[in-house]
Every structure is written in C-alpha cells, then in structure tokens.
Amino acid sequence: GAVVSQHPSRVICKSGTSVKIECRSLDFQATTMFWYRQFPKQSLMLMATSNEGSKATYEQGVEKDKFLINHASLTLSTLTVTSAHPEDSSFYICSASSPGANTEAFFGQGTRLTVV
C-alpha cells in the first residue's frame, strides 16, 4: 500500500510554545489529507480536512486559529499547534487519500504530543 510518513513521532514541548507536525505522502499524490486527534481509549476524532491549494475545512469545535493546517503541495500537509497547553496533549494522526470511490485512507505513524 501507499506510504504516509508523519514526523515527529513524539514531541514534548513547554506550555505556550508552538509545535509543527508534518505529514508526507511518499509515493502518491494526496489531494486530500485528514488530521485526527485521539485521546486515550477513544476513537479517532476528525479535526480538519485539508485540500491541496485551498483552506482547510475544520470540524465543529476545532479552533482554526489554534490548529493551523497548511497543504501547500500534493505530498505535504502540516499541522501547527499554536500556544500549546497541557490539554492539547494527545495522539495526532494524519491520513491521506487519492480521489476515488473505494479508496482507503493511508495513515501516518502518528505523533504523540505532550505539553508540560
């Protein structure tokens, strides 16, 4: 299957700082990328859908000024958590897909963010 690479896999940052997470599709062009957050023992919560070259679509309740998403190319999307707080500590996962009816979502390895 296709490969989606997410970096970093683990990051610890101080409260009030910003953290950038990268998601790259290595062997296909991803017109759409999804960003999820997952708290312990809970399912994936879609945060936003990013389309190459246009603004991301955020899910209800997700602050777009806090979670900045950039999808500048067909192979790279970034999520920046601005002014991080301890409650932002979570597992962030990106996925990418190509257009099509029965296309699977390919997941990155996930980023464990801990804000101290």
Place this chain on the structure above:
Amino acid sequence: QKEVEQNSGPLSVPEGAIASLNCTYSDRGSQSFFWYRQYSGKSPELIMFIYSNGDKEDGRFTAQLNKASQYVSLLIRDSQPSDSATYLCASWTGTYKYIFGTGTRLKVLA
C-alpha cells in the same frame, strides 16, 4: 448526525476461535466500509474494505456487508493472541470524509 457505531467491548475469544466484530451505520449514502486494526499507541492499519453486499474474504478475515440492514461485520478465523487490538470500522461517505466508529477492543486469550 451521521454515525458509525460499534460495541466497545472488550470482546474476549479463546485462541483458535472465530472473533465476530460488528458495526452499524446511519448514513444510507455511505459507499464503502473499511476495517482498521489499531494496536495501543500506534496508528490504524487497514485490514480490508468492502463496498458490495455480501462477503469478502482475505486470508483469515472475512468482511460482510448488508446495505439493507446498514450492517458491516468482520470475522477473524483462527484468532491469534497477536490479533488482540482495537478494531475500527469506518465508512466513506463520498464527500472525501471517513467516519470512524469508536472501535471494539478484541482480546484473544492464549
């Protein structure tokens, strides 16, 4: 609200038995359905997908789809302890959005 529902479990089965995981969905417009396996602290990995009514088999796994009942299931034959994980059911709605269930935790007892 479009939903995908799963029993959270845990579902415990002895090694070698058949594990049956179930999922229902509310959006009749859903086109495809995916089963992902997620180990603790890891990202989901695709097991298989199904989009036509009936059964689809891949090795020890069989996915079943019944669109009239809005029901999807995953059977795991000859369950192994390494199959112990959380299984996520997801639907693809046709608007480039996947909707995930909360997952069912499976425990295969050695």
